[in-house]
Amino acid sequence: MNTPNNLSNSIIELLDQKLKQNNSDLSVNNILQNKQGLALIVEEIINIIMKKQRNDFLTSTDDYKNGYYDRSINTSLSKLNLNIPRTRSSSFFPEILQKYKRNDNSLFELAFSLYHNGRSKENMKSIIKDFGLNFSKKILDDLSDELTQKINDFKNTQLPEKLFFVYIDAYHTKIRIQDPISKDNHKVKEAAIYVAIGLDFNLKKQVLGYYINYGSENKAYWIQVFHDLIHRKLSKVLMFISDDFPGISSAINSVFPNSLTQKCNVHLLRNVKRNLGSQDASSFIKEFKKIKNDDSLDFEDALGKFEKLCNSFHDKNQTFIDYILSKKKEYLYAFKFKYDIRKYINNTNVVENFNSVLEKARINLGGYFQSVETAEKSIYLIIERLHNKVWSKPNPHFKHAIYDLEQQFNLTFPD
Numbered sequence: 001m002n003t004p005n006n007l008s009n010s011i012i013e014l015l016d017q018k019l020k021q022n023n024s025d026l027s028v029n030n031i032l033q034n035k036q037g038l039a040l041i042v043e044e045i046i047n048i049i050m051k052k053q054r055n056d057f058l059t060s061t062d063d064y065k066n067g068y069y070d071r072s073i074n075t076s077l078s079k080l081n082l083n084i085p086r087t088r089s090s091s092f093f094p095e096i097l098q099k100y101k102r103n104d105n106s107l108f109e110l111a112f113s114l115y116h117n118g119r120s121k122e123n124m125k126s127i128i129k130d131f132g133l134n135f136s137k138k139i140l141d142d143l144s145d146e147l148t149q150k151i152n153d154f155k156n157t158q159l160p161e162k163l164f165f166v167y168i169d170a171y172h173t174k175i176r177i178q179d180p181i182s183k184d185n186h187k188v189k190e191a192a193i194y195v196a197i198g199l200d201f202n203l204k205k206q207v208l209g210y211y212i213n214y215g216s217e218n219k220a221y222w223i224q225v226f227h228d229l230i231h232r233k234l235s236k237v238l239m240f241i242s243d244d245f246p247g248i249s250s251a252i253n254s255v256f257p258n259s260l261t262q263k264c265n266v267h268l269l270r271n272v273k274r275n276l277g278s279q280d281a282s283s284f285i286k287e288f289k290k291i292k293n294d295d296s297l298d299f300e301d302a303l304g305k306f307e308k309l310c311n312s313f314h315d316k317n318q319t320f321i322d323y324i325l326s327k328k329k330e331y332l333y334a335f336k337f338k339y340d341i342r343k344y345i346n347n348t349n350v351v352e353n354f355n356s357v358l359e360k361a362r363i364n365l366g367g368y369f370q371s372v373e374t375a376e377k378s379i380y381l382i383i384e385r386l387h388n389k390v391w392s393k394p395n396p397h398f399k400h401a402i403y404d405l406e407q408q409f410n411l412t413f414p415d
Contacts, residue, residue, distance in 0.1 A: 046082060047082060050085050051085055052146065053096065054085040054087065065088075067085075067086060068085050069084050070082070084097070151377065159229060161233055162409065163236070163237050164198075164199045164405050166198045167198075167351040168194070169348050170217040170245070173192075174188045175191045175374075176368060176370050177371075177372075188368050190214070192221075193375070193379070194217075194221065196208040197351050199398065203394035205350065208232075210383075211225050219245075219251050222247075223251050226256065230255060236256075236409075236413045237256055238259065240261050241347070241351075242348065243348055244263050244267055248261075263327060265346045271324070272285060275320040276317055297335060298335060298336075299333070310325050334346035337405070338400075361378045361382070365378070
């Protein structure tokens with residue numbers, strides 16, 4: 001008979017084998033060390049399983065649901081904050097927590113397998129069987145549907161009517177598709193995941209939406225994204241922050257005509273490095289950073305200094321300099337705001353950090369998402385972690401600027 005430690009080791013070996021089959025260079029032990037991310041995935045999946053176990057229990061008794069109670073469980077890897085379902089008679093106790101009593105690591109290993117490998121119902125059943133965990137067929141069949149329903153609810157959630165800032169970007173990835181005629185599910189196609197993250201009037205960040213579309217990033221689809229945000233009640237945004245994707249500014253202006261559009265300064269400097277010689281690029285970047293770091297400059301002052309800087313390099317690459325001069329205001333709209341917050345709104349770091357988590361999920365899944373459903377569920381679990389934990393409190397960087405932000409918003413949208 002396996003001892004808890006032997007059972008844990010055997011499960012880790014099993015998952016390591018599955019990772020190698022998916023051509024991943026990560027081991028389960030490595031993944032399990034990512035406590036912040038994995039613990040919240042564990043909580044989400046275990047809470048769903050417990051609800052399903054209670055529903056299954058109630059089909060064979062005369063008992064009734066009686067809400068939930070909170071319980072924190074200290075495991076060898078992290079603390080879990082769970083919502084334990086209960087019944088009126090108090091005769092129900094989730095089977096998965098009984099498994100926890102025997103070996104807490106198995107919960108993390110189970111969650112890892114469901115998150116990274118067990119996307120289809122059949123795969124989940126197979127993995128659960130390998131673990132020797134006796135969940136009912138109904139629970140396993142409903143688990144995927146529960147996550148799908150949560151995703152649908154998220155996509156239809158009504159948004160705030162007004163936001164201070166919205167960060168947007170498209171993450172480029174690959175997703176396996178099934179040919180509707182041949183039923184061939186081995187084709188992998190390029191796709192773009194469009195992401196919008198907002199900062200609301202409570203200074204909290206939230207993912208407003210994510211949108212998966214096969215093919216390259218394009219202006220027409222961005223317009224669809226913005227119309228969805230409008231449909232879900234968002235109507236006033238003080239400023240959008242984006243990269244310099246062609247047509248993105250006109251796409252924003254076509255739907256949000258009163259909003260400013262700030263282009264990412266990090267992307268600007270990358271373009272400078274690509275379009276100017278090494279020495280010239282270094283000089284340009286040095287002078288541009290002086291402008292950015294000068295807390296005495298307002299928008300008009302910064303604009304004048306930026307024009308002067310660009311013109312001093314005009315003979316080095318006329319086409320490139322003319323291009324960035326045509327967008328000079330969009331590189332500097334952050335100067336319309338207090339100096340203390342400019343570095344948080346003159347770049348797309350917020351949404352790029354989100355995309356980096358998607359990138360890790362893609363790598364863990366073998367280099368691409370096995371289906372749109374896989375991508376949807378991976379993204380949803382990431383969003384749950386951010387909203388419930390990482391972004392659950394007001395962003396402290398904007399705390400001292402909120403009065404000015406509100407005043408500027410009211411001037412922009414006087415009604």
